[in-house]
């Protein structure tokens with residue numbers, strides 16, 4: 001039996017399989033439909049985090065094209081092929097890879113995860129100098145290639161690097177966003193949900209400030225099924241059987257567990273990846289699908305933190321409304337307890353110190 005020597009002998013040509021065209025075309029129809037604008041997402045840094053983000057975005061049917069960029073050519077090509085081989089189980093997406101940032105041209109969204117990560121016990125802020133040097137190469141090239149894009153920064157320390165990306169890109173602050181405490185808030189909601197034996201999706205709770213050791217848990221923001229937890233705690237303190245569930249010491253234990261989460265996972269498996277993958281994919285969805293959802297993400301907080309001079313440029317997480325144009329608004333008038341306000345000020349002062357010292 002003669003073997004087909006190429007796909008064209010099987011009926012495929014550059015325009016697609018002719019036998020399918022034959023079945024679907026009618027007179028006067030050339031097969032072209034008005035096309036919607038295609039969505040292109042680039043992920044710079046195809047390590048644990050970049051690949052978790054790319055793979056989660058793939059499952060969401062959000063992008064038409066995903067570009068993976070990494071400094072290591074074989075690694076990024078291997079990651080691309082591995083994802084491409086899942087094509088039969090996923091919506092159709094063009095996946096491209098390479099080492100050149102220019103491949104990201106005309107992206108709608110550019111996600112930066114390239115850079116050093118923590119070794120067990122190391123703080124995020126310790127990575128700063130190494131990752132700033134890398135950002136000096138990556139960010140101007142990415143901004144030039146996609147001047148209309150939204151930049152989402154994930155590399156750590158994410159708040160300071162989001163500030164760096166804002167400075168180096170020349171983009172308006174509304175289009176430079178750090179993944180910030182979107183992840184910490186999910187950890188917070190998970191732990192509260194476990195404690196209260198409810199679904200994390202029914203827990204409203206925010207961590208704000210630094211994505212790091214000085215992050216602030218907003219007790220006043222916690223509600224479960226519409227019930228404000230702090231108000232309940234104050235009203236029923238130790239007076240009802242359920243009050244123990246909302247005990248302040250237990251909540252402080254949860255806050256400490258949130259702050260310690262990344263350290264614990266890094267000690268156990270060397271890095272964190274799945275949760276940040278979902279966190280950034282949810283941010284990408286809200287942005288590109290213009291969802292107007294509120295995410296605690298790292299935004300330019302100049303003048304937005306009470307007690308911090310209004311001229312101090314720094315990025316930290318506050319609840320922000322995200323849509324196609326980027327950050328559409330920031331919850332600047334948070335109702336905070338005195339303690340929450342004090343902690344947020346410390347977080348802001350800490351981050352401003354690092355941003356200011358860079359002299360950008």
Ligand SMILES: NC(=O)C1=CN([C@@H]2O[C@H](COP(=O)(O)OP(=O)(O)OC[C@H]3O[C@@H](n4cnc5c(N)ncnc54)[C@H](O)[C@@H]3O)[C@@H](O)[C@H]2O)C=CC1
Pocket residue numbers: 044045046047048049050069070071072113114115116117118127134137138153154155156157158179180183211271272273276
């Ligand atoms: N914001 C957050 O919530 C989180 C942030 N991270 C941070 O994300 C970053 C990445 O972490 P992992 O993926 O675990 O590290 P990784 O080491 O697995 O991946 C980093 C990748 O960046 C690549 N890279 C280095 N220089 C590059 C360049 N000039 N251009 C393109 N690619 C380059 C490396 O080749 C490597 O593949 C770290 O800074 C980590 O701390 C990690 C988890 C959560």
Ligand SMILES: CC(=O)C(=O)O
Pocket residue numbers: 124156183262272276
């Ligand atoms: C590594 C890191 O920033 C995190 O998982 O929170």
